[in-house]
Amino acid sequence: MTGYCEAANVSDLADGALFRGTVCGREILLARAGGQFYATDPLCPHLQADLSLGSLHGTILTCPLHNSQFDLRDGHVVRWTDLSGTVLTYDKKAHPSRPLRCYPVKTEGGRFYILLP
Numbered sequence: 001m002t003g004y005c006e007a008a009n010v011s012d013l014a015d016g017a018l019f020r021g022t023v024c025g026r027e028i029l030l031a032r033a034g035g036q037f038y039a040t041d042p043l044c045p046h047l048q049a050d051l052s053l054g055s056l057h058g059t060i061l062t063c064p065l066h067n068s069q070f071d072l073r074d075g076h077v078v079r080w081t082d083l084s085g086t087v088l089t090y091d092k093k094a095h096p097s098r099p100l101r102c103y104p105v106k107t108e109g110g111r112f113y114i115l116l117p
């Protein structure tokens with residue numbers, strides 16, 4: 001399905017909240033930070049941890065598994081894992097850094113919509 005999909009009431013998502021849900025048949029992570037709404041893939045691009053269990057500070061989302069950090073505004077990688085030493089060397093080859101996929105959003109009439117491809 002293409003086009004904007006209705007995701008939630010604006011009032012359903014408190015500032016600083018992360019919520020994993022299904023929108024138009026797709027698993028999506030919804031977030032609200034600084035009064036803005038964001039939508040991303042719900043799984044970490046490193047090893048698929050559930051990002052709804054992570055933490056949000058401003059627009060920086062931290063993965064609960066290896067602490068990679070992504071900026072919700074465009075999905076760019078702020079930090080790629082907190083691994084170190086030999087494990088990091090191996091991991092960089094096996095799982096090169098990748099951004100978090102983000103989706104455009106809009107609010108209208110107290111509702112929050114996501115543009116899905």
Ligand code: FES
Pocket residue numbers: 044045046047048049063064065066067068081
């Ligand atoms: S699964 Fe997210 S940082 Fe490893």
